[in-house]
Amino acid sequence: MPRNEVSLQALTGGVILKRRVQHPMVHERKDRGSYYWFFRYYAHEIQRDGSVKTTRKFYTIGPSRGDDAIGKRQAEIERDKFLAKLNAPTTEEATQQALTTGIALFAEVAKMYEEGYLGRERQISKPTRVKEQFYLDNYLVPRWGKLRLNEIKPKAVEDWLHTTFNAWWTMHGVRAIMSRIFYYAEGHGLWEEGKRSPASKAKLGKKRYKNERRILSFDETARVLTHLEEPNKLVIETCIATGARISEVLGLKWKHVNLDAATIKIERRVWQQDVGRPKSEDSRRVLGIGNLVERFRQKAAEDRAKPEAWVFHQKRDKTRPMWDSGVRDALHQAAAAEECDFPGLGLHSFRRANITWRQEVGGSAIEASKIAGHSDLEMTSEYTFVAPERQNELTRRIQEKLANAAAKSTKTATESAPTAEPPPPATAPTSTPEAPPSLLDGVPVTTLIQ
Template sequence: MNRPRYQHGFFSRHQRKKGPEVWVYRWRDIDAKGKPKMRALVIGSVKQYPTETAAWKAVSTLRLDVNHHTSRPEGLPETFEQLVEHYRLIELDLEKESERKVVQTKQTYAVYLKARIVPRWGHYRLREIKAVAVERWLGSIDDLANGTKAKIKGIMSEVFQHAIRYGWLNDGENPIFAVRQSTKRKRVTEPLEVTEFRALMLELPQKMRVIGIVAATTGLRISEVLGLKWMDIDWKTLQMDVSRSVVDGIVGKCKTETSRRPVPIDELTTAELLAWRKETCYAEPDDWVFASERVQGKMPPWADTLLDRFLQPAAKRAGITKWVGFHTFRHTYSTLLKANGEDVKVVQELMRHANISTTMNIYTKALTSAKREAQSRVVDVLLDRSRNVVESAAEDAA
């Protein structure tokens, strides 16, 4: 039986009826019935790649996939950068849906590969990258949290596993498996005291104050808060659907299936949302609850922008010495639930954690009424129910 031959493929120039002249790359493929078939792919315009040499360079990564069936040296990526380019082509195509990665994850992987990984390791041959060297490199990066370093390690490991799947490396040749990298937080997130929370809210403009209240009284992650649209809120049943998240301008699904469960909202939180809806210019059902005026409401703002421009300066003005981020609100919510002695299963479901320890799993599913009562006790503490807003909220909702 003859082994599949390595193929280079060939180029031709094609003048479209409408549009510029383009380079077309052609190669042999085997169809589902095992018969040879010619395939073609437009690489780019002649203006973009003036010479055939430039076109060959652009198609070098694709040729790795065309020849994935051969183990000849010509069919192997020579450098880690070549391997990364092939990985991007197959795994990080934003136009292709994937069960393994949502668009948001693909975007994150692409950013770390381009900004951190390839500049440091791209010129190395695959077997030249050693675990100790990667471990020391990660340890030398001072501007990243341990969790982010662990993510970079995971991305590198996945790229090496990609090479193993294609037969370019043998099983057991993933050096990243031996890299030690802690995920322990360098900075411990401290919950806010009630007095600190109230002082902080007084220093924030209305939009930011409502974001803080929603986060602190529902436990939503900031990506989920920014992903809310007005149509997600059911004013009659006082709950909202959490079906999407927004991170750095990318709209994606929530972190886990558990995260996408409906969340109860207290009457005081509802009142704040209704008051904000009267003020915002973007109050239609399909509008973002916290739309960005800068882009005419087409997207919510970036969390980092809100953190730098509003939240941390407000915390400083309020005299709060601990570090305050958006996760502080979620941590405060969780801490108050536990301090109030709530059932552990209720806490798990309100926090929408996917996993719980074996001991916690013996509890039965929390009833909606129990979750609402537990949440309301947190709101009582944070927002002071003595304010006469419940009746007005009910009237507005009607």
């Protein structure tokens, strides 16, 4: 936390606050239809130009009469509690107290963030430091540096992000850097504790991607591999088999390869020839290489491998690891030869492919996440692709189960239906026997009426 007067003035852009101690008297108001205790005090507000605007304000303590009334002594105690947040016996305390309201300049806090958080080389990897420094120098400080923290509004940040950057993930990353600066300010007493930063309130909208989200199919990958030569082919096949980042594969030394167990141990990474720790603690892991173990065994024999030697070294200097740019160029040339190159295709595409395929062949999302070195399943879901072929495969399985169920239902209904009785066998018609002659035959009708 800044202590000396020079650093305090630098943070505030030259604002100098005088010490102030207020102790106004508590009065009872009786002329407004109700009775209550009150006092008046002076409030100091930092203006954008660095000047201090002083305003006299009115503060109501509580009722002086009635059921909830408090005595004057209690009213004075409440007054002292309120003024304890405003009174500053020294100039330093006055300035420090004002700093918690966010009057520090964004540029000064960003400088503290660079020298503090980004300066921890053992905790922050070089790629992260370089990336954040780039956005600080070229975007964040030029746009927001002259403003005080409390002058930066969420709507302004949101509009700036959407008009400055095209990619959703870039907006997400820049907003995260800005939020960390406010969080850093909070930790140093320059921002109100627990108060959300304006950057965190900026809305990015629906997640979108600059390039088409896709990976090579199994067939396309197999055809691309036929165009690759060693050691590029083994590098890419290792990325495919393990899901490791290219920086992690190029960071392998032979001491990290266990040929008996068919595993590699991720302990280092190489980024633009800078050798350092992996991206995160979760990235330090042991990965299986499966059937590639024989290829590694052959390479170890050819290289007369020693524990401290690089597995994938430069052709002209075996003491240095390969550049990833050469592997990328070879990949694009091979993909172009098979007419399956596309914007966004890169070595990281095989990391996404591994995570996707690992789940397709029966692995769980948790297993894929642990193997990938992700800290949570949400990131793993971002890497998982459901190709149309996989969708059709799953759809056909559903349709097959539905068809089997329908066939089973029809069969059951047929078996359980009642059987109709067969009709009686047909017989030859029989002649009706003639009735015996009636006694009335031949009697006239008139005779019968009589």
